[in-house]
Amino acid sequence: MRRENLTLLALLLPAGTFFAAFFLLPLARLFLVGGSGRDGFFAYALILTNKNYFTSLIATTLLALATTLVTLIVSGISGVFLERNRFPGKAALVAMLTLPLAFPGVVVGFMVIVLAGRQGLIGDISMALTGAKVVFAYSMAGLFMGYVYFSIPRTILTVMATAEKLDPRLEEAARSLGASPWRVLRDVVIPGLKPAFISCGAICFATAMGAFGTAFTLATRIDVLPMVIYTEFTLEANIAVAAALSFLLGIITWVVLAAARTAAGGTVAAAG
Amino acid sequence: MRKRGPLFFAELTFTLMVCAFLVVPVILSLLAGLTANYQVGINSGLTLRWVGEVWVGYRDTIFLSIGIALACLASTLVLGIPTAYVLARRRSALARAIEELLVMPVAVPGLATALALIISYGAVPGLRTSWVFILIGHVLFTLPFMVRSVLAVLLAIDLKTLEEGAASLGADFRQRFFQIVMPNCRSGVLAGSLMVVTLSVGEFNMTWLLHTPLTKTLPVGLADAYASLRLEIASAYTLVFFLMIVPLLLAIQELSRPRPTAFRSQEE
Amino acid sequence: MRVISDGAQPISITLQRCAKTFADGTRALEPLDLRIGAGETVVLLGPSGCGKTTTLRIIAGLEAPDAGGKVLFDGADVTPLTIERRNVGMVFQSYALFPNMSVAGNIGYGLKVRKRAKSQISRRVAEMLAMMRIEALADRSIDQLSGGQRQRVALARALAVQPRALLLDEPLTALDAKLRDSLRLEIDQLLRRLGITAIYVTHDQTEAMALGDRIVVMEHGRVAQIGRPRDIYQRPATRFVAEFIGTMNRLNGSVRRDAFVTAAGSIPWPGAPQGVTEVLFRPEDVSLVAEAPHLSGTVAAAFFLGDRTRLFVHIGDSRPLVVETGARRDFRHGEAVGLKVDASGLVAL
Numbered sequence: 001m002r003r004e005n006l007t008l009l010a011l012l013l014p015a016g017t018f019f020a021a022f023f024l025l026p027l028a029r030l031f032l033v034g035g036s037g038r039d040g041f042f043a044y045a046l047i048l049t050n051k052n053y054f055t056s057l058i059a060t061t062l063l064a065l066a067t068t069l070v071t072l073i074v075s076g077i078s079g080v081f082l083e084r085n086r087f088p089g090k091a092a093l094v095a096m097l098t099l100p101l102a103f104p105g106v107v108v109g110f111m112v113i114v115l116a117g118r119q120g121l122i123g124d125i126s127m128a129l130t131g132a133k134v135v136f137a138y139s140m141a142g143l144f145m146g147y148v149y150f151s152i153p154r155t156i157l158t159v160m161a162t163a164e165k166l167d168p169r170l171e172e173a174a175r176s177l178g179a180s181p182w183r184v185l186r187d188v189v190i191p192g193l194k195p196a197f198i199s200c201g202a203i204c205f206a207t208a209m210g211a212f213g214t215a216f217t218l219a220t221r222i223d224v225l226p227m228v229i230y231t232e233f234t235l236e237a238n239i240a241v242a243a244a245l246s247f248l249l250g251i252i253t254w255v256v257l258a259a260a261r262t263a264a265g266g267t268v269a270a271a272g
Numbered sequence: 273m274r275k276r277g278p279l280f281f282a283e284l285t286f287t288l289m290v291c292a293f294l295v296v297p298v299i300l301s302l303l304a305g306l307t308a309n310y311q312v313g314i315n316s317g318l319t320l321r322w323v324g325e326v327w328v329g330y331r332d333t334i335f336l337s338i339g340i341a342l343a344c345l346a347s348t349l350v351l352g353i354p355t356a357y358v359l360a361r362r363r364s365a366l367a368r369a370i371e372e373l374l375v376m377p378v379a380v381p382g383l384a385t386a387l388a389l390i391i392s393y394g395a396v397p398g399l400r401t402s403w404v405f406i407l408i409g410h411v412l413f414t415l416p417f418m419v420r421s422v423l424a425v426l427l428a429i430d431l432k433t434l435e436e437g438a439a440s441l442g443a444d445f446r447q448r449f450f451q452i453v454m455p456n457c458r459s460g461v462l463a464g465s466l467m468v469v470t471l472s473v474g475e476f477n478m479t480w481l482l483h484t485p486l487t488k489t490l491p492v493g494l495a496d497a498y499a500s501l502r503l504e505i506a507s508a509y510t511l512v513f514f515l516m517i518v519p520l521l522l523a524i525q526e527l528s529r530p531r532p533t534a535f536r537s538q539e540e
Numbered sequence: 541m542r543v544i545s546d547g548a549q550p551i552s553i554t555l556q557r558c559a560k561t562f563a564d565g566t567r568a569l570e571p572l573d574l575r576i577g578a579g580e581t582v583v584l585l586g587p588s589g590c591g592k593t594t595t596l597r598i599i600a601g602l603e604a605p606d607a608g609g610k611v612l613f614d615g616a617d618v619t620p621l622t623i624e625r626r627n628v629g630m631v632f633q634s635y636a637l638f639p640n641m642s643v644a645g646n647i648g649y650g651l652k653v654r655k656r657a658k659s660q661i662s663r664r665v666a667e668m669l670a671m672m673r674i675e676a677l678a679d680r681s682i683d684q685l686s687g688g689q690r691q692r693v694a695l696a697r698a699l700a701v702q703p704r705a706l707l708l709d710e711p712l713t714a715l716d717a718k719l720r721d722s723l724r725l726e727i728d729q730l731l732r733r734l735g736i737t738a739i740y741v742t743h744d745q746t747e748a749m750a751l752g753d754r755i756v757v758m759e760h761g762r763v764a765q766i767g768r769p770r771d772i773y774q775r776p777a778t779r780f781v782a783e784f785i786g787t788m789n790r791l792n793g794s795v796r797r798d799a800f801v802t803a804a805g806s807i808p809w810p811g812a813p814q815g816v817t818e819v820l821f822r823p824e825d826v827s828l829v830a831e832a833p834h835l836s837g838t839v840a841a842a843f844f845l846g847d848r849t850r851l852f853v854h855i856g857d858s859r860p861l862v863v864e865t866g867a868r869r870d871f872r873h874g875e876a877v878g879l880k881v882d883a884s885g886l887v888a889l
Contacts, residue, residue, distance in 0.1 A: 007445055008361060011354035012370075015415065018351055022408050023377055026388035033391050078290050081283040093287065095525060096295050102521055104476040104491045110498050110510060111297035114304070119503060121300060152290065181279070210381025213476040213491070217498050226383050226477075233387065233481075243391065246384035254379040258372070430634060436602055437636030439623045441650035441701060451649075455640035 027250070034244030044244055053228065053245065060225040063144060064208035068201050071151040075200065079159030080189065094160075101153045105146075105213020112146040112218060113137045138219045146214040151207065155200040162196035163189075195263075202260030206253040225249055302514065305507035322508035330509060333493035334516075340403060340489060341472040344410045348468050351411070352418035353461065357453060359419070360426035374419055377412040382477025385409060390481065403487045409478040414471050418464035425460030426453075463527050470520040490516070550579040550737045551614045551704045553599060558609035560594050568594040570761045571609070578614075581731050581738040583752035585745060587784070590758040592741045593709060599739060600707050601626045613704060629698030633710040635690045637682045643693050644669070644678045650701035668696040671730075687715045688723060695730070705737040712747060724750055745785045749773065757781050776820070779889055788820045789861045800886070804855035805835040809883045816888040823850070823864040825885030833878025837861065842871040853877060 035041035047053045082094060100108070116122045116137040126134040136142050166189065174184045212226040225245065233242035305323065309316040355374075359367045377385055386409060394400050431453070438448045476491040483492050490513055497506040553576040560569040569591040576582045584592035597603040599611060601623035611619045618626055637646050647668050648661045656664075669675045672692040677685065685693065691711060698706060711727070712720045728751050731738050742748055748755050749769040757764045757772060757780075765777040776782035793802035795816050800807045807819075837855035851871060852860040863879060871877075 008358045012358050015351040015355040015374075015419075018411070019374070019415075022389065022393075023385070023412050026385075026392040027380075029392045030384065030388040074290055077283060078287040081287055085280065085284075087284075093291055095522070096291050097287075098525065099298070099518065099521055100294055102470045102474045102517055104474040104494075106476050106491055106495045106498065107474075107510060107513065110301065110494070110506065113498070114297040114301050114507075121296065149294065152294065206379060210383065210477075212381065212383050212480070213495070216480070217495060226381060229383055229387070230481075239391070243387060246381065246387050250380035250384040253381060254376060257375075257379045261372075429639065430636070433632055433634055433636040434638060436623070437630070437632060437638070438649070438653075439602075440600065440628065440630035441653055441697070442624050442627065443649075443653045444624055447653055451652075452638055452640070456638070458640075 027247075030243050030247050033240055034247050036240050036243075044248065047241075047244060047248065052223075056223045056225050056228045059140075059223060060209055063140065063147065063224065064205045066144060067147040067151055067208045068204040070148055071155050071204050072197055072201055074148070075152055075155035075159050076190075076193065076197070079156045080163050080193070082156075083160045083163040097156055098153045100150060101157075103150060105150065105211050105215075106217050107213075108146045108150045109214040109217025111149060112142050112214070116142050116145065142218055143215060143224070146218065147208045147211060150211075150214070151204045154207075155204060158196050158200050159193065162193055166192045198263050199260050202256050206256045209256075210249060210253050298514070301507045301510050303507075304503055305509070305511035307504065309504070322504045323511065325505055326509045326512055330490075330493045330497075330512075333488045333490045334512065336403060336487065337473050337490040337516075340407055340410060341469045343407050344414055344472040345465055345468050347407070347411045348415050348418040348464070349461070352415055352464070353422055353454070353457070355415075356419045356422035356426060356457070356460075357449070359423050360431050371416075371419075371423075374416040378416055382409070382413065382475070383481065385412060386478040386481035401484050401486060406479050406482045406487060406489065409482050410472045410475055413475060413478065414468040417467045417471065418461075421464030421467060422457050422460040425457045429456055459527075463524070466520055466524045466527065470517060470524065473517055473520070550735055552576060552578045553705060553737060553739070554610075554612040554615075555595070555599070555605075556610040556612070558595070558598055558605040558611065560591075560598065560603060560609075561606055568761055569598075569605075572763060574756065574763075574766075576737060576739065579735045579737055581740060581751060581753045583748040583755045584739065584741045584758060585743070585748040585752075585755050585784075586758035586764075587743055589760075591761040592743075592756075592758050594761075595758070596707055596709055596739060596741045599705075600628055600630055627701070627704050629701065629703030629706045631691075631694045631698050631706070631708045631711045633713055635694040635711075637685075637690055637693055637697075639682050642679050642681055643674070643685070646682070646693055647696045647700050649697065654701065664700055668700045671699075672696045688719050691715070691723060695727075699734070699736075703736075705739065706731070706734075708738065708740045710742055711740075713742070713744075720747075727751065749785075757784065759784075773822075774885070774887075776887060776889075779820075782820050782887065782889070787823055787862050789823065789826070790859065791819050791821075791861075792817060793819070802835070802855075804837060805833065807834045807881045807883060807886070809886060813888060818888070820887040820889065821881060821885045823862040825882040826861065826863045827880050827882075828863070828865050828867060829878045829880045831878070832880075834881050835861075835879040837877060837879065839871045839873060839875045839877060841873070851877070853879065855879075 034044065048057070078097070082090065082097075100111075103111075114120055116135060118133075118135055118137075120135065120137060123133040123135050126132060136145075170192070171184050171188050174188050179187065210226060211224075212230065215224050215227045216230070226249070229242050229245045229249070232238040232245065306318050306320070307316060308319045308321070355370075359370060389405070389409060390400075393405070399405055434452055434456070435448050438452045443451065474491060475489075476495070479489050479492055480495065483489065488496075494506070494509055494513060497509045553574075555572055555574040557571045557573065558569065559567075559571040561567050572591075572595065574582075574595075584595055586592050594603060598605050598609070601611075601618070601621055605611065605619065609619070610617055613626070623630075638649065641649065644662075644665050648665045651661045651664060665678075666675075669678055672695060674689060674692050674696070677689060677693070682690070682693075694711070708727075712723055715723065724747055731751070740748075740751055749772075752769055754766060755769055755772050756766050759780050765772055765781045767775075772781060773785055776785065776788075782788045791800070791802050793800050793806075795801075795809070795812045795814060796806075798808065798810050798812055800809050800812060800816070800819055835855055837853040837860075839851055840854045840860045841852040843850045848864050848866050849868075849871070851863040851865060853863055854860050861879070
C-alpha cells in the first residue's frame with residue numbers, strides 16, 4: 001500500500017526536519033569547527049597528547065569508573081533487598097530513594113555543599129567528634145559524592161525492575177542442590193542481574209563523563225573534561241578546542257551507551 | 273513467611289543509610305531555607321523571609337522555566353506522537369535506527385549539544401537572545417522520552433488490527449488517527465508529558481550555555497545563587513525548586529506503578 | 541426461509557486470477573478464481589499457511605492482489621478500492637474492539653464515521669444489542685468482557701453498518717470448546733436469518749461443515765476442492781482433502797471381479813472400477829459383525845468416547861483401521877473382531 005508509506009513519511013517529517021536542522025547539522029559543524037583551529041583536524045589527535053587535556057580525560061574517566069563501581073554495588077545490594085522483601089514503610093523508602101531522579105547537577109552540587117561544605121553537616125559532626133572540621137565538598141571527593149548521589153536513584157530502579165523478572169525457580173533449583181545463600185547470590189542472582197548491571201553501569205559511566213552542573217557548582221578549579229571544555233569556551237574563547245573536546249566527549253559517551261544497549265539488549269532507561 | 277535473619281537487618285540498615293544519604297541533605301536545605309539564621313540553627317526561628325526574597329529577586333526565572341516547560345511539552349507532543357505512531361506501524365531495522373538517532377541528544381553531553389547549537393545558530397539575529405534558543409535544546413533532549421513513552425503503549429496494543437477494524441467500518445486515516453490511535457495512547461502521552469515537563473524544569477547543562485542574562489531559567493538562577501548568595505537564600509530558592517518538581521516526580525512514580533487489570537467476568 | 545436484512549441486498553463476490561506475493565517473496569496465493577453467490581455462506585478451510593486468510597483479506601480490501609487479479613462485487617470492479625470504501629463487515633480473530641470506547645461506542649463507530657445523526661446511531665445500536673442479546677453490556681468497557689461477549693460485540697459492530705458482505709477471520713479460534721459449539725450455532729442461525737453473503741475462514745473442519753453452504757478447501761495457496769460439505773466429506777477429490785477432513789482409513793489391494801481384495805479379506809464392491817490399488821473409507825462406514833466378515837483383525841486399542849467407542853484394529857497392514865461403533869461393551873486388547881465395510885463409502889482416488 002504505497003499511499004500508506006507516503007502518509008507515514010509525511011508524519012515523520014516534522015520531527016525529522018527539526019532533528020536534522022537542530023542536532024545533526026550543528027553536530028557536523030561542531031566537528032568541522034573542532035578541526036578549524038591552529039592544527040586543523042590534527043587537533044583531534046593532539047588533544048590526546050596534550051598533557052593538560054589528557055590528564056583531565058584520565059581524571060574524568062577514573063572518576064566515572066569509580067562512581068559506576070560504587071553505585072552498582074550500592075544499588076545492587078539495596079535494589080535486590082527492596083525487591084525481595086516486604087515490610088511496612090517500603091513504598092515510602094523506595095519513593096525517597098528515587099526522588100533525586102530529576103535533580104539537576106547544580107542542585108546535587110548544592111546537596112554536597114550542605115553535607116560536606118564549610119557549614120555542612122559532616123563538618124559539624126566531625127567538629128563535635130574530633131574537634132577538626134572535615135570539609136571536602138570542593139574537592140574530587142566532594143565531586144565523587146555528588147556523582148554517586150545522582151547515580152543511585154537511576155540505577156536502583158532498573159535493578160529492582162530486573163530483579164523482579166528473575167525466575168525464583170532457578171534459585172530454588174540451586175538451593176535444592178545444596179547451594180548456600182551466598183553461593184546462590186553469586187552463581188544465580190548476580191549473573192541474572194548482569195544485563196541490568198551492564199546497562200546501568202554504562203548509563204552511570206556516560207552520565208558521569210558528561211556531567212557539568214555538579215562540577216560547576218562545586219568549584220571552577222576541578223579539572224573534569226566538561227569543566228575544561230567550558231573554560232576553553234567562555235574564558236579562553238578557544239572555540240576550536242572546546243568544539244573538538246566536546247565532540248570527542250560526545251562520541252565517547254554515545255559509543256559507551258550504544259555498546260551497552262547492544263550488550264544488554266532491549267530498551268534501556270536513558271539518563272535524566 | 274521467610275524468617276528475618278541477621279542478613280535482612282544488615283541489608284535494611286544499609287538501605288536506610290543510603291536513603292539517609294539521599295534524603296538528609298534535602299531536608300537540611302529545606303530547613304535552611306526556612307530558618308532565620310542557619311549558623312544558629314533552628315533555634316533562631318522559622319521564617320518565610322528568605323522565600324520572600326527569592327520571590328522578589330528570582331520570580332522571572334520561575335515563570336520562564338514554567339513557560340519553557342509548557343512550550344517544550346507542546347512541541348514534543350506535536351513532534352513526538354506522529355513519530356511514535358510511525359515507529360509503531362513499521363517495526364524494522366530502520367525504525368530501530370531512528371530510535372537510536374532520537375536518543376543521541378540524551379547520550380551526548382548537554383554541553384556538546386549546546387556548543388553545537390551556538391556555533392551553528394548563535395549568529396542568527398534575535399535567536400541567540402530569545403528563550404526559543406533554550407527551548408530548542410530542551411526539545412532535543414526530551415523528545416526521545418515522549419516518543420518512547422507513547423511507543424511503548426502503542427506496541428502493547430495490537431495497533432494494526434485495531435486500525436484495520438476501524439478501516440473496515442469505513443474510517444479514513446484522519447478519523448483513525450484521532451478517534452482510535454490517539455485515545456488509546458493516552459497513558460503513554462500522560463507519562464511522557466510528566467517526564468518532559470520534569471526534565472525541562474530541571475535541565476541545566478545545556479541551558480547554562482544557551483542562556484543570556486535576560487533568559488534565565490530556574491536552574492540557572494540556582495547556580496547563580498549557590499555561587500554568590502547566602503546559604504539561606506540559596507536554600508529557599510532550592511525549596512521553591514523542590515516545590516515545583518517533587519509533585520511531578522510523585523506523579524511519575526504513581527503512574528509507573530503497575531495497576532491490576534480488571535477482572536474478567538464469567539461467561540453468561 | 542431466508543430473511544433479507546432491512547434495506548441491504550446481498551451481493552455476489554467474484555475473484556478473478558487473484559494471486560498474492562508478499563514483499564519478502566513469499567507466494568501466499570496462486571492465481572485463484574472463485575465465485576460466491578449472493579446470500580451464500582462460503583467457508584475457506586485449510587491448515588495454516590494455505591492462503592485462506594490472504595484470500596479473505598483480498599476480498600476485504602486489506603491486501604491488493606498481484607497485477608492482473610480482480611475482485612468484483614455484483615459484477616462491479618472494486619479492486620482499486622481499499623477497505624474503507626468497500627462497505628464490508630469484518631470480524632477479526634482477536635476481535636479488534638476499541639479499548640477507548642464502551643460496547644455501545646464500539647457498535648456505533650461505523651455509523652459515527654458515516655456521520656449519521658445521534659438519534660439514528662443510538663437506535664441502531666439498541667437494535668444490534670437486542671439482536672445479539674447483550675443489552676446489559678451497553679456501557680461496559682471492553683476489558684470487562686469475556687471472550688464470548690467480545691465475539692458478540694464484534695459481530696454487532698460489523699453488522700451495524702449493514703455491510704454488503706460479512707467476512708469472518710477465525711472468529712471462534714480463541715474460545716474454549718464448549719463456547720465454540722454454542723456460538724457456532726448462534727452464528728449459523730444469525731447468518732441464515734440475515735441472508736447476508738458471508739465468507740468464513742477457519743482451520744476447524746467441524747466448523748466448516750456446520751456453517752458452510754460450500755467449502756473451499758485450500759492447500760499451499762491453491763484450491764484443493766470446492767463443494768458442499770457432504771460432497772467434500774464423501775467424495776474428496778484429493779488425498780489431502782480426504783485426510784484433512786475427518787478421519788480416513790486407507791487400504792491397499794486390488795480389484796477382482798466386483799470385489800476389493802486385500803490381505804485381510806475382500807470387500808464386495810459391485811461396479812468396482814478397474815486398476816484401483818488403494819481405497820479410502822470413513823470409520824463410520826465400517827461396522828462390527830459376528831459372522832461373515834469382509835475383513836478380520838485384532839483390537840489394538842479402544843477408546844470409550846461417551847457416545848461411541850473408537851477402535852483401532854490391526855489387520856496385518858502397517859496402519860490399523862479406525863472403526864467407530866456404538867456397541868457398549870469393553871474391548872480387550874488383542875481380541876479378534878470381524879469388520880464389514882459399506883461399499884458405497886469407498887473412495888478411489
